[in-house]
Amino acid sequence: MKTFRADVAEKVAPSVISARGLGFAVEGRVLIRDVDLDIKAGRRTVIMGSNGAGKSLLLRLLHGLIAPSSGEILWNGRPLDKAARRRQAMVFQRPVMLRRSVLANLDFALRVHGVHGPARRDRERAALAMARLEDLAASPARTLSGGEQQRLAIARALACAPDLLFLDEPTVSLDPASTHAVEMLIGDAHAAGVTTVLVTHDRAQALRLGDDVIFMAGGRIAETGPVEKVLQNPQSEVARAWLEGRLHFEPGASETK
Numbered sequence: 001m002k003t004f005r006a007d008v009a010e011k012v013a014p015s016v017i018s019a020r021g022l023g024f025a026v027e028g029r030v031l032i033r034d035v036d037l038d039i040k041a042g043r044r045t046v047i048m049g050s051n052g053a054g055k056s057l058l059l060r061l062l063h064g065l066i067a068p069s070s071g072e073i074l075w076n077g078r079p080l081d082k083a084a085r086r087r088q089a090m091v092f093q094r095p096v097m098l099r100r101s102v103l104a105n106l107d108f109a110l111r112v113h114g115v116h117g118p119a120r121r122d123r124e125r126a127a128l129a130m131a132r133l134e135d136l137a138a139s140p141a142r143t144l145s146g147g148e149q150q151r152l153a154i155a156r157a158l159a160c161a162p163d164l165l166f167l168d169e170p171t172v173s174l175d176p177a178s179t180h181a182v183e184m185l186i187g188d189a190h191a192a193g194v195t196t197v198l199v200t201h202d203r204a205q206a207l208r209l210g211d212d213v214i215f216m217a218g219g220r221i222a223e224t225g226p227v228e229k230v231l232q233n234p235q236s237e238v239a240r241a242w243l244e245g246r247l248h249f250e251p252g253a254s255e256t257k
């Protein structure tokens with residue numbers, strides 16, 4: 001049970017990232033609409049919803065990989081710009097590895113982030129240790145197993161010391177042991193103060209790695225709230241149907257303007 005003070009502190013905590021009236025359309029097809037959200041610094045947010053609900057698109061918008069058609073994204077209260085994007089990192093479902101060694105993948109990311117000299121070596125060593133990949137440092141990254149690559153992708157992202165880490169279904173193709181290892185890394189990131197935003201279809205994972213949930217349907221936010229509360233007692237019909245494994249037709253994403 002949270003104290004009154006903790007509850008109030010949480011409500012007034014600054015938002016690291018916010019969206020206001022966010023929309024995204026392609027060729028007249030509205031894929032994201034009317035999204036308002038506030039993600040507080042240090043919180044763990046999970047995004048859930050059916051296939052095609054707009055979860056990945058929302059992450060890509062928030063990370064600045066695609067430009068919104070309407071609305072705005074604020075980073076610490078100011079419009080999201082290039083400098084702000086450098087304070088964020090994103091890990092995808094399928095790790096994106098350069099055709100180089102494990103160490104060279106870390107080295108490249110850190111160089112791009114302007115980390116040089118002994119500090120870069122230190123961060124590379126720390127990242128290898130964090131991902132438990134010291135013995136594979138010289139191996140071509142693309143020959144690593146899926147679980148090893150995902151550990152490397154997360155350690156590489158964290159080596160750049162982001163304030164916020166987006167993760168788009170990072171364990172979807174991993175076995176339980178690899179999933180556990182990846183979840184531990186995400187937990188370490190959070191313990192180090194990184195705000196996390198994770199897309200997952202896995203209810204148990206959402207409970208393990210989330211404080212708050214954003215439930216999406218048809219390109220909109222259908223429901224938000226503390227993850228335990230929403231998963232145990234969803235208020236929206238679409239979230240209830242999805243969580244109960246029932247089919248639910250949600251108009252929205254396929255509507256045209």
Ligand SMILES: Nc1ncnc2c1ncn2[C@@H]1O[C@H](COP(=O)(O)OP(=O)(O)OP(=O)(O)O)[C@@H](O)[C@H]1O
Pocket residue numbers: 026031049050051052053054055056057058253
């Ligand atoms: N660049 C694009 N051009 C056109 N349509 C797109 C584009 N990107 C995504 N879409 C469509 O937008 C909708 C939402 O896609 P998105 O990938 O965000 O879904 P999702 O909720 O992440 O689904 P999943 O759980 O299957 O990964 C889908 O109907 C998809 O086909």
